[in-house]
Amino acid sequence: MTKLLYVRTSPRGEASKSIQIADAYLATYREAYPDAEIETVDLWDLGLPEFDGDSAASKMSFFGEAGMTEKQKAIYAELVRLFEQFNSADDYLFAIPMWNFGVPYKLKQYIDLLSMPGTLFGFDPAEGYIGLLKGKRATAVFSAAIYHDGAPKAFGTDHVSTFFTDWLNFAGISDVETIWYQKYKMVSAAEADIRLAAAQSQARAAARRPGARA
Numbered sequence: 001m002t003k004l005l006y007v008r009t010s011p012r013g014e015a016s017k018s019i020q021i022a023d024a025y026l027a028t029y030r031e032a033y034p035d036a037e038i039e040t041v042d043l044w045d046l047g048l049p050e051f052d053g054d055s056a057a058s059k060m061s062f063f064g065e066a067g068m069t070e071k072q073k074a075i076y077a078e079l080v081r082l083f084e085q086f087n088s089a090d091d092y093l094f095a096i097p098m099w100n101f102g103v104p105y106k107l108k109q110y111i112d113l114l115s116m117p118g119t120l121f122g123f124d125p126a127e128g129y130i131g132l133l134k135g136k137r138a139t140a141v142f143s144a145a146i147y148h149d150g151a152p153k154a155f156g157t158d159h160v161s162t163f164f165t166d167w168l169n170f171a172g173i174s175d176v177e178t179i180w181y182q183k184y185k186m187v188s189a190a191e192a193d194i195r196l197a198a199a200q201s202q203a204r205a206a207a208r209r210p211g212a213r214a
């Protein structure tokens with residue numbers, strides 16, 4: 001049976017455009033795969049641990065540094081628990097606003113906590129990084145107010161979809177569909193509604209694409 005993990009990274013709840021679009025995906029997904037298990041996580045409610053010196057030490061010990069202290073072992077166990085929740089899914093849905101050209105810091109924190117050598121990725125001196133997640137796919141919804149496709153650099157640069165897609169690929173997830181909602185130059189509320197509906201329609205189509213295993 002397929003499990004979908006839906007990760008909300010905007011703190012704006014129902015007002016969030018990325019969430020409104022991802023919710024359209026979710027509604028269609030439920031219809032298409034009634035047997036699929038669905039888990040929703042809001043990164044702002046998850047109580048993510050800090051990625052502090054002990055977290056870094058417990059991670060770096062895998063790169064051949066000194067063994068872990070008892071405290072670091074406990075932190076490592078918490079990182080493994082978080083990873084196992086993530087790894088329990090075969091399908092992922094992310095709602096991600098652009099914040100200062102990149103991802104919201106809660107998502108970066110989640111990524112830093114999840115990216116454990118030996119669980120999420122391996123490394124080969126000749127080949128480089130090896131993603132350890134297998135047979136999974138992802139859909140990511142991105143939202144921005146000023147940045148837009150083809151915009152001059154003064155309107156910002158997209159380090160959101162590029163960074164996040166690279167991270168998914170690094171983890172071993174290569175089947176990735178991305179959906180953008182770009183608000184810039186919407187002259188009226190009606191036009192904003194049309195663009196939102198178009199993004200939601202794209203999300204519904206993405207939810208029906210082949211690949212989910214329910």
Ligand SMILES: Cc1cc2nc3c(=O)[nH]c(=O)nc-3n(C[C@H](O)[C@H](O)[C@H](O)COP(=O)(O)O)c2cc1C
Pocket residue numbers: 010011012015016017018019096097098099100101102143144145146147156183
């Ligand atoms: C802290 C913060 C930083 C932002 N930085 C950018 C930015 O760099 N470029 C941009 O186009 N929009 C930026 N925005 C606007 C959001 O990307 C935009 O409103 C988006 O639709 C929000 O997504 P949401 O509705 O899912 O929360 C920023 C908003 C916030 C709150």
